[in-house]
Each structure stands twice: as structure tokens, then as C-alpha cells.
Amino acid sequence: MKEIKVGLLGFGTIGTGVVRMFQQNTELISQRLGAKLVLASIADLDVTTDRGVVLDEGVLINDANSVLTNPDIDIVIELIGGYEPARTFVIKALEHGKHVVTANKALMAIHGEELLKIADKNGVSILLEAAVGGGIPVLASIRENLGGNEFSDVSGILNGTCNYILTRMTEEGEDFNAVLSDAQKLGYAEADPTFDIEGIDTAHKLSILISMCFGTWVDFDKIYTEGITRITSLDIHYARQFGYQIKLLAIGKKVDGVIEARVHPTMIPDSYPLSDVKGVLNAVRLQGDFVGPVMLNGSGAGMDATASAVLGDVISLSRSITNGSQTMTPTLGYQTEKIITLPIREITDISCHYYIRFMVEDCPGVLAQISTVLGESNISIRSMVQPEQQLGGCVPIVMLTHGAKECDIQHALDEIDALDSIKEQSLFIRMENDLA
Amino acid sequence: MKEIKVGLLGFGTIGTGVVRMFQQNTELISQRLGAKLVLASIADLDVTTDRGVVLDEGVLINDANSVLTNPDIDIVIELIGGYEPARTFVIKALEHGKHVVTANKALMAIHGEELLKIADKNGVSILLEAAVGGGIPVLASIRENLGGNEFSDVSGILNGTCNYILTRMTEEGEDFNAVLSDAQKLGYAEADPTFDIEGIDTAHKLSILISMCFGTWVDFDKIYTEGITRITSLDIHYARQFGYQIKLLAIGKKVDGVIEARVHPTMIPDSYPLSDVKGVLNAVRLQGDFVGPVMLNGSGAGMDATASAVLGDVISLSRSITNGSQTMTPTLGYQTEKIITLPIREITDISCHYYIRFMVEDCPGVLAQISTVLGESNISIRSMVQPEQQLGGCVPIVMLTHGAKECDIQHALDEIDALDSIKEQSLFIRMENDLA
Numbered sequence: 001m002k003e004i005k006v007g008l009l010g011f012g013t014i015g016t017g018v019v020r021m022f023q024q025n026t027e028l029i030s031q032r033l034g035a036k037l038v039l040a041s042i043a044d045l046d047v048t049t050d051r052g053v054v055l056d057e058g059v060l061i062n063d064a065n066s067v068l069t070n071p072d073i074d075i076v077i078e079l080i081g082g083y084e085p086a087r088t089f090v091i092k093a094l095e096h097g098k099h100v101v102t103a104n105k106a107l108m109a110i111h112g113e114e115l116l117k118i119a120d121k122n123g124v125s126i127l128l129e130a131a132v133g134g135g136i137p138v139l140a141s142i143r144e145n146l147g148g149n150e151f152s153d154v155s156g157i158l159n160g161t162c163n164y165i166l167t168r169m170t171e172e173g174e175d176f177n178a179v180l181s182d183a184q185k186l187g188y189a190e191a192d193p194t195f196d197i198e199g200i201d202t203a204h205k206l207s208i209l210i211s212m213c214f215g216t217w218v219d220f221d222k223i224y225t226e227g228i229t230r231i232t233s234l235d236i237h238y239a240r241q242f243g244y245q246i247k248l249l250a251i252g253k254k255v256d257g258v259i260e261a262r263v264h265p266t267m268i269p270d271s272y273p274l275s276d277v278k279g280v281l282n283a284v285r286l287q288g289d290f291v292g293p294v295m296l297n298g299s300g301a302g303m304d305a306t307a308s309a310v311l312g313d314v315i316s317l318s319r320s321i322t323n324g325s326q327t328m329t330p331t332l333g334y335q336t337e338k339i340i341t342l343p344i345r346e347i348t349d350i351s352c353h354y355y356i357r358f359m360v361e362d363c364p365g366v367l368a369q370i371s372t373v374l375g376e377s378n379i380s381i382r383s384m385v386q387p388e389q390q391l392g393g394c395v396p397i398v399m400l401t402h403g404a405k406e407c408d409i410q411h412a413l414d415e416i417d418a419l420d421s422i423k424e425q426s427l428f429i430r431m432e433n434d435l436a
Numbered sequence: 437m438k439e440i441k442v443g444l445l446g447f448g449t450i451g452t453g454v455v456r457m458f459q460q461n462t463e464l465i466s467q468r469l470g471a472k473l474v475l476a477s478i479a480d481l482d483v484t485t486d487r488g489v490v491l492d493e494g495v496l497i498n499d500a501n502s503v504l505t506n507p508d509i510d511i512v513i514e515l516i517g518g519y520e521p522a523r524t525f526v527i528k529a530l531e532h533g534k535h536v537v538t539a540n541k542a543l544m545a546i547h548g549e550e551l552l553k554i555a556d557k558n559g560v561s562i563l564l565e566a567a568v569g570g571g572i573p574v575l576a577s578i579r580e581n582l583g584g585n586e587f588s589d590v591s592g593i594l595n596g597t598c599n600y601i602l603t604r605m606t607e608e609g610e611d612f613n614a615v616l617s618d619a620q621k622l623g624y625a626e627a628d629p630t631f632d633i634e635g636i637d638t639a640h641k642l643s644i645l646i647s648m649c650f651g652t653w654v655d656f657d658k659i660y661t662e663g664i665t666r667i668t669s670l671d672i673h674y675a676r677q678f679g680y681q682i683k684l685l686a687i688g689k690k691v692d693g694v695i696e697a698r699v700h701p702t703m704i705p706d707s708y709p710l711s712d713v714k715g716v717l718n719a720v721r722l723q724g725d726f727v728g729p730v731m732l733n734g735s736g737a738g739m740d741a742t743a744s745a746v747l748g749d750v751i752s753l754s755r756s757i758t759n760g761s762q763t764m765t766p767t768l769g770y771q772t773e774k775i776i777t778l779p780i781r782e783i784t785d786i787s788c789h790y791y792i793r794f795m796v797e798d799c800p801g802v803l804a805q806i807s808t809v810l811g812e813s814n815i816s817i818r819s820m821v822q823p824e825q826q827l828g829g830c831v832p833i834v835m836l837t838h839g840a841k842e843c844d845i846q847h848a849l850d851e852i853d854a855l856d857s858i859k860e861q862s863l864f865i866r867m868e869n870d871l872a
Contacts, residue, residue, distance in 0.1 A: 025586055135730060140577065144751070145573035145744075276712050291735065291740070291741050291744035298730035304725075323761035328759065338468075
């Protein structure tokens with residue numbers, strides 16, 4: 001039976017999951033593949049820590065270069081994370097004619113174009129299923145079976161930390177900071193949670209989804225990225241009253257050749273399938289012109305689910321190798337030379353419905369002042385909640401708007417926030433009403 | 437640019453969808469594929485009906501054989517449906533060295549082993565994504581990116597007609613027959629709905645899922661198949677009271693090398709993702725040892741969604757052809773010679789929790805009689821509802837059991853139904869408590 005030799009860079013949590021899966025399912029995988037996968041070499045700076053898996057003598061080494069230059073190795077798995085030395089290692093692997101499988105969303109979001117062009121030049125492939133949605137087979141589905149569709153929308157819940165925090169805030173009415181601290185204790189959030197809670201991790205994943213769905217390179221800096229730190233349990237409470245949930249959504253759309261690429265807290269109706277995605281789960285919703293809406297959900301992180309995605313890519317590449325393919329299916333599903341760079345719409349140019357919360361001095365006439373500014377800015381109000389008055393206190397006024405332009409909203413709120421009766425910066429949350 | 441020539445057998449609703457998708461997305465598909473798909477020939481007995489699509493002169497013919505023997509054609513799409521002449525045509529296509537894409541679940545459930553072995557012998561492939569779950573890319577996911585997993589469970593809502601009927605019964609409290617008749621008017625149910633409402637269509641799809649997940653041939657007759665015709669709005673009402681929904685589920689499990697393969701109305705907790713799948717939507721839930729639970733949902737039928745799955749398979753085969761593959765990825769994800777025939781558990785040998793509804797004469801002592809029989813049969817009751825008494829009338833007693841053996845349930849109900857105080861045949865519904 002033909003052997004496919006695999007090298008692994010990075011023997012941390014995910015790497016350990018990959019090794020366990022290789023070992024546990026070797027026989028099964030060879031029944032599917034008709035070839036034997038061999039994990040020939042693992043490189044990590046730490047070659048002493050016990051990861052709870054038994055390796056043959058000499059498999060674990062501390063020198064990445066000897067994996068990258070080993071002529072026996074067909075596929076290199078990169079699980080180092082971060083930009084460097086991951087980028088340099090991936091380039092070296094490609095230039096040595098090795099296919100690469102990576103879980104590194106940051107690397108691919110920022111350096112994807114460079115790396116994919118190097119892969120192309122060297123006649124090898126990079127697969128990255130594990131970079132988006134953990135074990136959920138979303139990238140393979142876009143590339144493969146949904147490949148006959150023109151996509152108009154891709155959206156998703158792509159960060160388990162944020163979804164865990166928002167779910168707990170929703171179900172238990174707790175405050176952001178209390179839940180974050182709990183999430184850190186439970187291992188659902190990092191000690192420095194910035195990448196997660198500020199939406200950066202989600203934006204990395206969105207960048208990859210947009211490239212695949214719309215056949216465009218994405219300038220990462222142009223993705224509008226807003227995290228969940230300003231969301232209060234009060235906003236969640238009002239969202240629930242209106243029949244909505246607040247989720248950190250990644251939203252990609254293509255309208256008239258222009259891309260919307262944005263990550264922000266989003267109010268979606270309770271009735272939408274994405275509303276039911278709870279805790280650390282992830283989900284991606286795709287809208288194709290023929291398939292209609294399709295949703296995939298599952299574990300978005302964790303060593304086992306991520307290992308599943310990594311092994312899936314290794315199997316896919318191994319099949320191409322054993323099938324004697326002369327060329328590989330392109331990473332993004334498009335022939336690389338056909339990928340263009342579509343313009344990305346500025347956030348101020350989008351239109352949607354909005355939730356707005358004003359914190360106002362509780363005195364007569366405030367609502368009239370607010371309404372006047374909104375009316376002058378072409379913003380019409382769909383519904384409004386003004387809780388019972390507490391004379392002299394500071395109370396929220398909450399509104400849902402009809403469709404409005406973001407620039408109008410921002411301009412109106414600047415004007416309203418300058419009023420004496422407004423006691424803190426007003427908050428707005430974008431709504432999505434077309435992801436049923 | 438290389439051309440891949442495709443022939444189509446059957447120009448009905450789905451066939452028309454396929455032709456529309458070919459025409460509408462030709463340019464997009466060639467950007468992805470790096471080759472041009474050409475729909476070279478379409479065969480149907482009816483060559484006169486206007487399907488609303490424009491074809492080049494000579495493309496539509498009434499002779500399937502000239503498609504099957506045309507040496508220019510690489511891939512044949514079979515959309516005739518049914519067993520014959522579909523089976524004969526597929527065999528002929530394979531023997532002429534053509535890959536086959538089919539949406540024919542009945543054909544593949546009954547003759548899959550024969551056809552796949554013929555494909556193997558001729559070095560060509562059969563793909564069948566459209567046969568299960570319409571546009572949902574579930575078979576490709578099992579075969580490709582989830583292929584490193586050992587699966588323990590596959591379950592799903594695979595028939596839009598049944599799910600539509602049960603959803604309407606649940607949301608509106610209507611009776612089965614009224615909703616069925618409505619569904620027929622709306623085109624969601626056939627004039628003869630037997631295949632759908634008796635669960636046969638679902639069982640065909642389950643057979644394919646089980647083969648792919650567990651690497652086994654399935655003797656279709658051994659799949660326990662029970663439809664939804666006995667479900668009343670009364671049962672749905674009680675299910676709701678207990679916090680459950682009733683869905684027609686396809687359930688495949690592998691436990692200790694034995695397969696459970698069953699289709700029947702199933703009570704699942706409201707909190708389960710499958711509970712949220714409403715109307716004509718389909719969903720499949722997979723449980724892999726590393727990926728954990730993954731759920732995919734979308735349109736399970738309709739010309740466009742089905743066309744998406746068909747085109748996805750055509751693209752996948754076309755990629756292998758343009759990549760110069762010497763062999764193809766096997767249809768079921770396993771090398772054909774590695775597929776075995778695992779035993780299928782008799783329905784009487786399964787264990788689960790049960791909902792039971794007795795229709796009893798409303799007089800004292802009946803509950804004691806029932807409880808005695810259940811106790812003697814090792815069936816313990818988890819909760820019970822006995823509505824207010826209407827003296828002299830016939831009232832339901834509804835129970836949920838703890839885990840019990842199906843043979844014990846059947847035996848106990850036979851004994852209970854023989855009691856004078858039991859006024860009609862008791863009904864039980866199997867519950868699933870491990871598909872969260």
C-alpha cells in the first residue's frame with residue numbers, strides 16, 4: 001500500500017489532537033484512502049513535555065528545517081500559529097514541493113495571496129479548513145459541492161469565545177466582564193482575550209470565507225471590525241423584548257460587484273437558525289443562487305474538532321497524490337489567475353436597520369428632541385420603548401429604525417449626543433433581517 | 437481551455453434546473469474549474485414541451501442510447517428516477533467509460549452495490565450528492581473533509597413532505613389528513629404520497645448515509661421503516677407539553693459493530709438543533725469521534741437546490757478529469773473492496789425511551805392495571821399525564837418511559853391492549869435523547 005508521509009510543525013494542543021487522530025484512526029483512514037498516512041516527523045521547540053501520546057523514537061525533533069527539507073515528506077501541517085516564523089516555514093515547504101495544511105487564520109488572512117501564489121508556482125496546494133469554523137466542513141463545501149453556485153451572502157458565528165459570552169449574558173442576564181472572567185477560568189477565553197472579543201479572529205476567518213465565496217483577494221484592513229465589549233446586558237434585555245438575539249456576526253455580501261465585509265455585534269430575529277447557535281458552537285450560513293440558504297454548524301474550536309479539519313485536508317491532498325493528479329484543486333476554489341480584487345464598501349456606505357439606545361435625562365421633551373434630529377436625518381423609527389419615568393434619573397430610550405444609511409445614523413447620533421439631556425454616548429447595533 | 441462534455445438523461449423538473457444552472461453559471465464555473473463544462477446532449481422521451489430554457493439545435497434528443505454511447509461525453513447525469521430504465525442506462529454509461537452523476541436515491545439504495553462495483557471495474561465513478569438532502573453538501577462532507585473520523589451516529593430529517601406536515605400539525609394543531617391535502621395542493625406532496633409519508637424515501641436516503649458513514653453495504657429491506665400516518669395532533673400536543681417535538685427521523689448508529697438503521701416518528705427535545713428544522717427544510721446531523729456533532733441544513737428538494745448538488749458532483753468529477761487523475765475518489769469514501777456488510781439490529785432488539793398513549797375507559801383502576809403490566813415487563817415510567825376524568829368516556833393516558841427494550845414494550849402493549857378497559861390500539865413513539 002502506498003504511503004503518504006506527513007510532517008507536523010507545532011506540537012501544542014491542536015498538534016496533539018492531530019497526532020491522536022492519526023494514531024487512533026490510522027486503519028480507518030487507510031480503508032477510505034487506499035493509502036497509508038504516516039506521521040513521519042514532528043518539529044517543536046519543546047521536545048520534552050509529555051503530551052500524553054507515544055511517538056516512535058526520533059519522530060519528535062526541535063528543528064523545523066529538517067521537516068521542511070526532508071525529501072520523503074509529501075505534506076507539511078503548520079500548527080505554529082501567528083505570522084512568523086509560520087510564514088517563512090510555509091514558504092519553504094511550498095518551495096520544497098510540499099503541500100501545506102494549516103489552521104492559521106491570521107497568516108492566511110494577511111499573507112494568503114502571497115502564499116497561494118507561491119503554492120501555485122510550485123505546483124502544490126495549501127488547504128486551510130481548520131482555519132475557519134473548527135471542524136465544520138465549510139471551506140471544502142464552498143470549494144467542492146457548492147461550487148456551481150454564485151454566492152450572494154456568507155455569514156457566520158465564528159468565534160466560540162464571543163458566542164459563549166453573549167449566550168451566557170442572554171440566558172443569565174450577567175454582565176460582560178463577569179462572564180468574560182468566567183470564560184477565562186473555564187478555558188473558553190485567553191488570558192489576553194483581545195483577538196477574540198474585539199472581533200479580530202472573526203475578521204480573519206471572514207476574510208477567508210469572502211475570498212472563497214466571491215473569488216476576490218481581501219485587504220484585511222478594509223474589513224470593518226467591531227467587538228462585543230460595548231454590549232451590555234441591558235441591550236440584550238431589550239433585544240429579547242423585541243424578539244431578537246445579539247450575536248457577533250461575520251457578514252460578507254456581494255452586491256453589484258462590491259463586497260460588504262464586516263464583523264460586529266448584530267441583532268438577528270429569534271426565528272433565524274443562527275439565533276439557535278449557542279455557547280462555543282460555530283455556524284456558517286451560505287446563500288447560493290441555486291442552493292438557496294445552507295447552514296453548517298458544529299464545534300468551532302478545540303483540539304479534536306480542529307484535528308478533524310486538519311486530517312480532512314490531509315486526506316484530500318493524499319487522495320490527489322494517490323490518484324496521480326498532475327494539478328491540484330485550487331485552495332480558494334477559483335483558479336488563482338481568475339481571482340480579482342473587488343472593492344470593499346466603507347462601513348459608512350452600508351444600509352441596514354438599527355437598534356439605538358440613548359441614555360437620557362428623565363425630563364419632558366427629550367424624546368421630541370431626539371425624534372427631530374432622527375427625522376431630519378432621514379431615519380424613521382419602527383418601534384420604540386421608553387421605560388417608566390424615574391424623575392431626575394437617567395433612563396434608556398430604545399428604538400428600532402427602518403432601513404437607514406449608516407452615515408445618516410452616525411451623523412444623527414453625533415448631533416444627539418451633543419444635547420444636554422443625553423447623559424452618555426448613544427449606542428447602536430446593526431440588525432440583519434435577511435438571513436432567514 | 438479544456439472542455440468537459442456532459443450528457444443528461446431526463447429533462448423533467450430537476451433536469452430543467454440543471455440546464456438553467458449550467459447556462460446561468462457557465463462563466464463562473466469555468467473560473468473555478470479552469471475548464472469549460474458543455475452540456476452536449478439531453479435525452480428525454482418528450483422533446484416538445486417548452487421547459488422555458490433555450491437549447492442549441494440538436495441538443496435535445498429522444499434517444500438515451502446515443503448519449504450513452506457518444507464517445508465525446510465524459511459525464512452522464514441520470515435524472516430519470518425509478519429503477520428501470522435508469523439502472524440499465526447507468527450500467528451502460530459506466531461500461532462505456534463515463535462517470536455518472538445521479539439524484540436517484542431509490543436506485544442507489546437498492547442497486548448501489550451492483551452499480552458501484554461496475555463503476556469500479558470500469559475505472560469510473562458515480563456521485564450522488566443530490567440523492568440525499570437536496571442541495572445540502574452532506575455526502576461530499578462525509579467523503580472528504582470529515583473522512584478522518586469514525587462516525588458513531590448519523591441522523592436526519594430527510595423528507596420535506598413529512599417535515600412540512602409535522603410542522604403544520606405542530607404549529608397549527610391541525611390533523612394529518614387536512615395538512616396532507618393542503619400539502620398536495622401546494623405541490624409539497626405527490627398525488628400518491630406513499631413513498632414520502634410511509635418513510636420509504638427517507639429510508640432510501642438513510643441507506644446511502646449509513647453506507648458512507650460506516651463503510652457497509654445495506655440490505656434495504658432490513659431498514660425498519662415506519663411513516664407518520666398514525667401520528668395525531670393529540671400526540672403532538674402531549675409531546676409539546678413534555679418539551680418535545682415529533683419529527684420523522686432517519687437514524688443510523690454503529691454500536692459494537694452492529695448497525696441500527698431505522699426510520700420512524702421520533703420525539704426529540706425542543707432544545708435539540710434538529711427540532712428547529714421546520715417546513716420543507718432538511719437537515720443531517722453527523723457524530724464523528726473527533727469532529728463531535730456537526731449539523732448541515734438547507735433545502736432538501738426543489739429544482740434549484742437539487743441542481744446545485746448535481747452540478748457540484750459534475751464539477752468534482754471534472755476537476756479529477758482536468759487534474760489528470762488516474763483513479764477517482766470512491767463514491768462512498770471507502771475503497772470499494774474495504775466495504776463490508778455489517779449486521780443490522782432488529783427493531784425489537786433496540787433500546788430507547790418511549791412515549792406511550794393509551795386510550796382507556798375512564799373508570800377507576802385502569803392505571804393500576806397498566807402499571808402492573810409495565811412493571812412486570814421491566815418498563816419504568818418517567819412521567820405520566822392523565823387528563824381530567826370524563827366519567828364514562830374514553831380518555832388518553834400518556835406516559836414517558838425510562839430506557840426500555842423495544843421487545844418489552846411491544847410485549848407489554850400487546851398484553852395491555854387485550855384488557856377490556858383499553859378502547860383502541862395503544863400507540864408508542866420512540867424518543868431520542870442523545871442527539872444534542
